[in-house]
Amino acid sequence: MDSVDIGRATEQAPECPNGFHPLDWDEVHDPFPKLAELRAQCPVSTVRRDPIPPMKLFTKFADISQIYRDWESFGNMGIIVNPVEHAGMAAEQRAIISTDPPRHGAMRRFALQALSPAQIDAHMDGIAAYAQAETAKLPMGEDVEMMDAWAGPIPSVATARALGLPDADALSFRRWVRMGIEANARRMSPSSTEFRWADGADAYGAGMFPESADFVGKWVRARRAAGNPQTGDVLSKMLDYVDEESGISFTDQEVVDQLVTIIAAGNDTTGGLIGNFLYRLATTPGLFDMLKQDRSKLIIAIEESLRLDPPQMMFPRLCLKDANVGGVNVKAGEVIIMSMASGNRDEEFYGPDSDQFRLDRKYPNPRHLSMGRGIHTCIGAYLARKVAKVAIDALLERFSGVRLADGYSYEKVLFHHFRAPETLRIVLEA
């Protein structure tokens, strides 16, 4: 990558005709109408907001699938988007979402020590019981803010349990992660008065979550000071992990950074999924009753929610070599944006009613782009889906209906990458 002109001007994609920009809060609060225009008129466009370098925006399902799957041409760069910041990071400082093979594989196998489906399955009875207990605490017939009371804490606790952390710490992590993400949102969006397009390495990865890193760091040092006894728990295995395939092992600091990445990724995104689903339940006539009567439809309903309301609406990629996507040439060094929020509603893939919430879709495989594709498919997707299912199942079991509280209107979280309600005030019916 050293010889590549980072952030050079894009070529051969028309200027974005409707002014959409994926980092602009005003644009992404409800991005769907403008993204539909782009799919119809200009599926690959060049988006601009000085001083952010021009980027190509991809809106079609097929193009985004191709980019996700071709990891040799399109490198991971996390959520930061800024190629100069990315280039300023040493490989050992980068989170898994900013890392390419072969190191990516070692990091992924490390994280699977905690997040493999078999590991998650072993926790699910306990997580389901926790979700049921939290659901039983919710008041009936009252205005309740569900993101803080319910949708946020359940996945936070689930993530903590996957790592072997106490439940009590999970709620601190949730608060710290939200602070870190919001600070980053204010720094990265041109809509913000605090906008700052860094020209060197800046707060990034684990550095975005100093409180969590501090906490996990103390915890890791205490284990290490005790000689890391192999008690069979996940942390003791992770601390001494050596990747057999690559020979790569991780320093204690790298272990801390990776644990913080898992904690950060496991908190707000799954909370967003559950919050988005709850909003659908409260605003889609008949949906609650149908799912209460036939829980077997819940899995497909969660997928339809993920499709229409992706908790992570986009990801950037750094082009590592010249390539052609959707008839457009992209050059090594360019930053491109995959809009999953758009690809998930691509009429060419889903049909003319692609923006409708339907449980009878004959889904092609995979169902949507919200969990990524190829080797970069979200490693927490299995946990996220299971947690969302047990939480919503508990709600359907306990209550007879759900509606929006008087005066409530949807307000998206600040962070431009995310789609989730900032708050969600609803009334649960007995």
Added chain:
Amino acid sequence: MANQVSVNRNLCMGAGECVWTAPKVFEMDDEGKAVVVNPDGADDAALKMAMNGCPNFAIRYRAGTD
């Protein structure tokens, strides 16, 4: 001898990438995990791509001998 293809269910997360790459070899089952239905349903290149494209390293493949 036929190809040897297997899916480790402890690792399979149901991403569906193998079904996308080699639809005659893999299918999704009722639990949302991939199963092998015909180990000889794709050529060597596609089977290698399916193995190397699995996000959770769940697929093992060894080519059969003619």
